[in-house]
Amino acid sequence: MSWFSFEMRTGGGSWIPCSHTAPLMYKEILSASAIVLTFAMFGPYILSIQRGKTKPHVFSWVIWALATFVVFVAQLAAHGGYGAWPIGVSGVITAYIAVLAYRKHSDRAVTRTDWVFLVIALAALLCWLLTSNPLWAVVILTGVDLAGFGPTFRSAYIKPYGERMGFYFLGAVRNVLAISALEQYSVTTVLFPAAVGVACLVFVAMVACRRYLLTPQREDATEAR
Numbered sequence: 001m002s003w004f005s006f007e008m009r010t011g012g013g014s015w016i017p018c019s020h021t022a023p024l025m026y027k028e029i030l031s032a033s034a035i036v037l038t039f040a041m042f043g044p045y046i047l048s049i050q051r052g053k054t055k056p057h058v059f060s061w062v063i064w065a066l067a068t069f070v071v072f073v074a075q076l077a078a079h080g081g082y083g084a085w086p087i088g089v090s091g092v093i094t095a096y097i098a099v100l101a102y103r104k105h106s107d108r109a110v111t112r113t114d115w116v117f118l119v120i121a122l123a124a125l126l127c128w129l130l131t132s133n134p135l136w137a138v139v140i141l142t143g144v145d146l147a148g149f150g151p152t153f154r155s156a157y158i159k160p161y162g163e164r165m166g167f168y169f170l171g172a173v174r175n176v177l178a179i180s181a182l183e184q185y186s187v188t189t190v191l192f193p194a195a196v197g198v199a200c201l202v203f204v205a206m207v208a209c210r211r212y213l214l215t216p217q218r219e220d221a222t223e224a225r
Contacts, residue, residue, distance in 0.1 A: 030181035031082035034174050035089050041170035042093045048164060049100055055162050059114045060152040061098035067145040068094055070125060071192045074134040074141075081183030086174065087193065113154075117147045135188045142192045149199055153206065160210035168200040168207075175200075 048054035068091035075084035120143075127140050156163045175197035182189050 027082045027181045027183060030177050031085055034083075034086035034177035034181060037170060037174045037177065038086055038089050038093065041167050041174065042097070045164055045167045046093075046097065046100065049097065049104055052104065054164055055104075056097065056101045057151045057155045058098060058101045059110060059118060060149065061094060061101055063117055063147070064145055065091060065095040065098050066122075066125060067141040071138055071141050071145075074137045075182075075189050075192070077134045078138075078186060078188040079184045080189040081181075083178050083180070083182030083189065083193075086178040086181070090174075111151075111154075114151045117144075117150050120144055120147055135186075138188050138191050142195045145192070145196060146199055149203065153203065156203070156207050157210060160207045160214060163207060165204045165207050168203050172197040172200040172204075 045054065049056065068087060072084055072088040072091050075087060125141075127136070131137065152163070175193040178193045179190055179197075
């Protein structure tokens with residue numbers, strides 16, 4: 001897409017720029033920045049998984065992959081435009097991480113709660129097919145995606161050094177860029193990236209607090225008592 005579209009001025013023979021296309025170029029830049037940041041934040045995370053340093057919860061990533069793909073389609077249907085593409089890219093990478101986590105024998109511990117989260121995710125996909133309504137699909141799947149955070153919150157609370165805080169912080173920043181790149185703002189297009197961004201920040205705060213409480217110095221002091 002070019003920076004400007006032009007029209008012929010009546011009688012003058014000169015070209016004048018049409019101003020409504022300039023904001024679209026701005027949206028393209030924001031979307032591209034969000035996609036670049038997506039690769040930047042997932043790259044070290046994937047490398048850490050391959051090295052065995054990070055052990056993500058497989059169930060969480062399966063749920064996130066399903067939800068992200070469907071929300072991406074819903075955003076396109078609601079004319080989210082450029083701002084939807086970072087979500088689509090995230091869906092592809094998220095699915096890859098789910099497969100990688102499974103192959104690397106990461107956290108496979110499954111509780112009844114984990115199964116509940118997965119069933120809710122599958123039920124939400126069925127609701128999407130039945131309603132064919134982008135708004136309700138996004139509302140349901142945003143809840144599903146946040147529910148998918150449940151196993152990861154539980155896992156990270158027990159083992160706070162098993163997750164990378166920087167990854168989730170960058171995820172929050174990426175979502176801010178994705179929201180800024182949206183061509184149309186509505187509950188349908190904004191809810192998912194906004195809710196996930198807030199969840200990422202809450203997760204970072206929780207992990208930071210747990211790491212502080214579980215530092216060797218504090219553990220030694222507790223044992224000495």
